[in-house]
Amino acid sequence: MRFLFKTDYDQDIRLFKHGGQVFWYGLLMALLLAAPFLVDEYVMSQLHFICIYSIVGLGLMLLVGFTGQISLGHAAFLAVGAYTEALLQAKGVPVFISLPCAALFSAAAGLIVGLPALRLKGIYLAIATLAFNVIVEEVITRWEGLTGGNSGLHLKPVEIFGVTLDGDAGFFYLCLGLTVLSILALMNLLRSPTGRAFVAIRDSEISASCMGVNLAKYKTLSFAISAALTGIGGALYAHKVSFISPEQFTLLQSIELVTIVILGGVGFLHGAVLGAAFLIVLPQLISLAKDYLPANVGGTGLQAVVFGLVLIGFIIFEPLGLYGRWLKVRTWFELFPFYRKGMFRRQKSYMKSERLR
Amino acid sequence: MSQVLQLLLAGVAQGCVYALVALGFVLIYKATETVNFAQGDLMMLGGFFALTSSVILGWPYWATIVFAVAAMAAVGMLIERLVLRPVLGQPAFTVVMITIGVGYVLRGVVTMIPGWGTDTYTLPTPFSEGVFQIGEVIFAVQQVAVIGMTAALCAVLYLFFRFSKLGVAMQATSQNQLAAAYMGIPVRRVNMMIWGLSAGVAAFAGILLAPATFVHSNMGFIGLKAFPAAVVGGFGSVPGAIVGGLIIGLVEAFAGRYMPEGFKDVAAYVVVLVVLLLRPSGIFGETAQKKV
Amino acid sequence: MSFFKVANLGINFGGVVAVDKVSFEVRRGEVYTIIGPNGAGKTTIFNLIGLIYPATSGQIFLEDKPLTGSVPHRIAQLGIARTFQNIELFEHATVLQNLLIGRHRHRAASLWQELLFTPAVRRAELAAREAVEQVIDFLDLAKYRDSLVAGLPYGVRKVVELGRALATEPRLLLLDEPSSGLNPEETDDMAFWIEDIRRHLGVTVLMVEHDMNLVSRVSDRVLALNLGTVIAEGTPAEVQAHPAVIEAYLGKAA
Numbered sequence: 031m032r033f034l035f036k037t038d039y040d041q042d043i044r045l046f047k048h049g050g051q052v053f054w055y056g057l058l059m060a061l062l063l064a065a066p067f068l069v070d071e072y073v074m075s076q077l078h079f080i081c082i083y084s085i086v087g088l089g090l091m092l093l094v095g096f097t098g099q100i101s102l103g104h105a106a107f108l109a110v111g112a113y114t115e116a117l118l119q120a121k122g123v124p125v126f127i128s129l130p131c132a133a134l135f136s137a138a139a140g141l142i143v144g145l146p147a148l149r150l151k152g153i154y155l156a157i158a159t160l161a162f163n164v165i166v167e168e169v170i171t172r173w174e175g176l177t178g179g180n181s182g183l184h185l186k187p188v189e190i191f192g193v194t195l196d197g198d199a200g201f202f203y204l205c206l207g208l209t210v211l212s213i214l215a216l217m218n219l220l221r222s223p224t225g226r227a228f229v230a231i232r233d234s235e236i237s238a239s240c241m242g243v244n245l246a247k248y249k250t251l252s253f254a255i256s257a258a259l260t261g262i263g264g265a266l267y268a269h270k271v272s273f274i275s276p277e278q279f280t281l282l283q284s285i286e287l288v289t290i291v292i293l294g295g296v297g298f299l300h301g302a303v304l305g306a307a308f309l310i311v312l313p314q315l316i317s318l319a320k321d322y323l324p325a326n327v328g329g330t331g332l333q334a335v336v337f338g339l340v341l342i343g344f345i346i347f348e349p350l351g352l353y354g355r356w357l358k359v360r361t362w363f364e365l366f367p368f369y370r371k372g373m374f375r376r377q378k379s380y381m382k383s384e385r386l387r
Numbered sequence: 388m389s390q391v392l393q394l395l396l397a398g399v400a401q402g403c404v405y406a407l408v409a410l411g412f413v414l415i416y417k418a419t420e421t422v423n424f425a426q427g428d429l430m431m432l433g434g435f436f437a438l439t440s441s442v443i444l445g446w447p448y449w450a451t452i453v454f455a456v457a458a459m460a461a462v463g464m465l466i467e468r469l470v471l472r473p474v475l476g477q478p479a480f481t482v483v484m485i486t487i488g489v490g491y492v493l494r495g496v497v498t499m500i501p502g503w504g505t506d507t508y509t510l511p512t513p514f515s516e517g518v519f520q521i522g523e524v525i526f527a528v529q530q531v532a533v534i535g536m537t538a539a540l541c542a543v544l545y546l547f548f549r550f551s552k553l554g555v556a557m558q559a560t561s562q563n564q565l566a567a568a569y570m571g572i573p574v575r576r577v578n579m580m581i582w583g584l585s586a587g588v589a590a591f592a593g594i595l596l597a598p599a600t601f602v603h604s605n606m607g608f609i610g611l612k613a614f615p616a617a618v619v620g621g622f623g624s625v626p627g628a629i630v631g632g633l634i635i636g637l638v639e640a641f642a643g644r645y646m647p648e649g650f651k652d653v654a655a656y657v658v659v660l661v662v663l664l665l666r667p668s669g670i671f672g673e674t675a676q677k678k679v
Numbered sequence: 680m681s682f683f684k685v686a687n688l689g690i691n692f693g694g695v696v697a698v699d700k701v702s703f704e705v706r707r708g709e710v711y712t713i714i715g716p717n718g719a720g721k722t723t724i725f726n727l728i729g730l731i732y733p734a735t736s737g738q739i740f741l742e743d744k745p746l747t748g749s750v751p752h753r754i755a756q757l758g759i760a761r762t763f764q765n766i767e768l769f770e771h772a773t774v775l776q777n778l779l780i781g782r783h784r785h786r787a788a789s790l791w792q793e794l795l796f797t798p799a800v801r802r803a804e805l806a807a808r809e810a811v812e813q814v815i816d817f818l819d820l821a822k823y824r825d826s827l828v829a830g831l832p833y834g835v836r837k838v839v840e841l842g843r844a845l846a847t848e849p850r851l852l853l854l855d856e857p858s859s860g861l862n863p864e865e866t867d868d869m870a871f872w873i874e875d876i877r878r879h880l881g882v883t884v885l886m887v888e889h890d891m892n893l894v895s896r897v898s899d900r901v902l903a904l905n906l907g908t909v910i911a912e913g914t915p916a917e918v919q920a921h922p923a924v925i926e927a928y929l930g931k932a933a
Binding site: 094100146149150151152153154156157158160161162164165168171172281285288289292326327329330331332333334335336337338339340341342345346349 | 422470474479481483487490492496499501504604614615622652653664668
């Protein structure tokens with residue numbers, strides 16, 4: 031077990047707490063940078079998706095895990111990002127302008143959704159975001175002049191300074207770079223007053239406002255930042271799949287995005303990345319398993335069943351998600367042989383009422 | 388004028404189904420503060436049970452209703468016992484996600500069962516085709532039956548909650564779990580019963596809906612329309628659910644007639660956003676501030 | 680110029696008059712305590728000062744500037760901090776983070792600076808930590824610094840909440856029943872701290888409290904409420920001896 035002897039406040043603030051972290055994250059980064067030369071095209075494609083979903087997951091994690099606001103409408107922000115990118119690219123706007131625009135437009139949409147969030151709590155907020163999702167989807171379907179309706183829009187590969195990133199490597203570095211930037215930005219945010227204000231709102235709104243936190247400002251801000259990240263994810267997603275249509279941005283997509291946060295571990299940035307990786311890998315595992323199952327079980331329903339069971343299983347047996355599981359494993363090794371079973375157990379309340387009586 | 392009446396009738400009939408699904412949401416929400424996102428899928432499963440008894444086993448309509456409702460009540464209680472009870476007391480959002488998981492499983496499992504699968508089926512009813520006319524308004528027997536059966540179910544539920552011991556215990560549990568537990572009400576068992584009741588109501592809704600949408604593994608998505616109904620009525624209010632369902636049904640019927648194409652599908656959601664902006668806890672919802 | 684003044688404050692909850700025409704003035708640097716039986720409207724007055732409830736009538740002034748009509752987070756930014764009767768901490772954060780949120784009103788950087796964590800933000804963070812460490816030292820919280828609040832015993836949480844309020848560097852500190860739920864030893868510590876807060880930090884304290892030992896020990900002046908109205912004001916001894924106060928607590932003598 032590592033003991034950190036702190037002699038300076040800066041040790042609390044810095045991003046890497048000790049040399050071990052620098053080593054392991056450096057190694058991970060080196061492996062990822064080398065990935066295009068090590069793995070085949072198919073794995074690369076999955077890595078693209080993992081990066082893209084990580085960015086979206088990070089956005090949702092900020093909102094759900096750190097600000098405590100529920101959203102079942104993030105597919106709408108994904109759509110705003112994707113369509114902005116597609117339309118701007120068709121107009122010949124270079125990617126280093128269109129990508130920020132995608133983020134900006136999504137953030138604007140996030141502000142709009144954030145406004146009702148000032149008055150709505152819990153389930154009412156969830157329903158409002160859900161309604162927003164359905165309406166955006168319908169608008170995209172009906173506004174054929176702009177979005178092509180159900181026939182969708184096609185995108186060309188990303189082009190930076192005349193270099194086309196159609197190969198796996200180039201686009202991967204773009205996605206990876208943006209993922210790392212998003213993580214750094216969020217880590218910075220979370221170690222400064224804004225991030226703490228978000229956590230304050232999550233844990234006790236009334237107390238937060240008595241500490242001088244402007245609830246309206248920070249809630250909408252959280253929605254906007256979350257939506258902006260999702261918009262960037264959407265723009266990359268649009269390039270990755272090169273064809274977008276309304277049915278990619280349904281409520282079910284929103285729910286899948288939220289499961290990233292739940293499976294990864296609510297309240298940990300690591301969780302967003304782990305959850306995204308899990309969400310991408312799971313369907314691959316299922317299709318592998320299909321060969322060994324009878325025809326009626328291995329049909330279209332299998333994915334839904336496995337997905338549902340995984341979700342239920344995680345919530346019942348590992349509420350802290352994949353990252354929580356990793357923390358436990360790590361603690362077990364660090365403390366060996368002194369790990370106790372109840373170390374991470376949280377106190378259970380009889381029933382936590384949200385009806386505020 | 389007759390057209391308006393015609394639309395009223397269609398809207399109320401559709402609204403009744405929304406109301407029944409919304410009722411299922413509200414029953415569970417009031418008791419356990421859980422929003423059951425699988426309510427639509429419970430309805431779907433109820434539809435398939437009805438299909439089994441009516442088409443495969445060839446039972447009469449009334450027996451089909453009894454069978455489907457009873458079977459779903461059992462499924463509902465099973466779900467509560469296996470999935471919901473372990474997470475009692477966890478944050479609401481976590482529990483919502485678990486019901487979403489249940490929904491996924493139900494939709495998937497249905498496609499795996501021989502004889503159900505991914506196909507679309509019709510559920511025969513004794514009042515399938517008939518119409519009659521009063522004045523200029525054409526009444527489809529189907530619609531009238533839906534309205535009548537919904538009204539009957541509401542009356543039964545009202546009497547149940549008002550006069551039966553279990554109904555009163557359920558009300559007490561909804562008001563204050565801890566106090567109910569101190570009064571000797573077995574809260575966990577009552578919660579299980581409420582899930583059973585709610586699933587039974589869902590099965591009933593499924594049977595009423597089946598003639599309009601047919602029975603298939605994705606028919607549960609109509610449950611998403613019932614959300615707005617429950618919210619418009621205020622999530623914790625039983626009469627609110629009925630009124631909310633009717634409002635959404637009517638708005639849809641009129642939006643489909645008088646608004647541009649496509650508006651019908653989002654009308655419910657526009658209504659819910661407007662209601663939430665004006666009254667953040669719905670029309671019948673209780674507004675309370677946290678005490679410090 | 681008065682430091683803090685409440686004039687004719689009143690609020691009705693659906694026809695029930697919870698606080699009725701309450702007026703008092705707190706002088707700079709004193710400890711002013713509001714006492715009264717349950718339901719007298721003491722905490723409601725705090726919630727009115729914090730603008731959590733909108734007052735039906737009356738005015739609140741800090742240094743002659745009216746607070747009514749403002750918004751809750753402005754109150755904190757003006758230098759009024761409070762604690763809560765039943766503890767409202769940020770449960771899933773550490774003690775240190777809780778206290779750092781107390782520093783929120785001193786935030787100066789913009790969002791973009793924070794996203795990039797510029798040197799200015801780092802300097803501000805270091806300064807914030809230094810200030811918070813002083814509070815930690817003052818309240819003897821060092822051993823709990825990195826523990827999650829959710830796992831701490833009640834007495835410690837109460838102190839953490841006091842620390843969070845102090846971390847805002849308030850001019851006026853509102854303490855809502857600081858001794859409730861504490862054992863005699865902890866209550867004793869609390870009394871020391873309140874005296875120190877007034878003497879060494881120069882913070883004015885407005886307090887709601889039941890424990891008359893604590894009240895007489897630390898308060899300069901006491902206001903007694905019953906059923907939303909003022910029944911007595913004066914030194915602790917005067918108020919305790921006031922017939923109306925005795926009647927409110929013990930009932931009318933037969």
